[in-house]
Amino acid sequence: MYRIHRTDFPKGQTVELPRYRIDVFNDHSVELSPDQSFLEVDLAAFDSRSLIAAMGVQREGREVRGLIAVNAVPFANARRQALAQGQEFGAVLEDVWYVLAPINLYFTPRAGEDVVVGLYR
Numbered sequence: 064m065y066r067i068h069r070t071d072f073p074k075g076q077t078v079e080l081p082r083y084r085i086d087v088f089n090d091h092s093v094e095l096s097p098d099q100s101f102l103e104v105d106l107a108a109f110d111s112r113s114l115i116a117a118m119g120v121q122r123e124g125r126e127v128r129g130l131i132a133v134n135a136v137p138f139a140n141a142r143r144q145a146l147a148q149g150q151e152f153g154a155v156l157e158d159v160w161y162v163l164a165p166i167n168l169y170f171t172p173r174a175g176e177d178v179v180v181g182l183y184r
Contacts, residue, residue: 064129064156064182069118072127075107080132080179088141091150093163095133102132102177109179113168117181125162125183132177138165139172156182 065080067073082098106114117127142163145152153162161182170178 064131066129067127069120069126072114072118073106074109074114074118077103077105077107078130079103080130082132082177084134085137085141088137088144090148091145091152093138093141093152093154095131095154095156102179104130104132104179109167110169113166116168117166121162121164121183127181128161128184129156129182130166131156131180131182133180135170135172135176135178136174138163138178138180139170154182159184 065078079101082100082102083095084098085093086096087094120126142152151162152164153160155161161184163180163182166179166181172178
């Protein structure tokens, strides 16, 4: 996980995010495994609304704590299922539960592409 806090969010910078793969989806959470590779992401390419949302305080006082990259289609499918059931969508990383949300508010999942995911708690 690329650790950050909302007050030091690297907007306007290029960062290398660790890639994770989804191994299992269980109602409202996914089990993630490190992919042992990185995705270079230019955070300046994200629109201002997405960045403002990522850096803000979320529901229930949650704040961004990290960023990862995940394959877009499995992530979108699992998230859609969890949200349709009225569940929070998240994962445990390094023994801590995080709510997962895409940084780009308007992302369209495409096969073979990754999505930048914020980890909130």
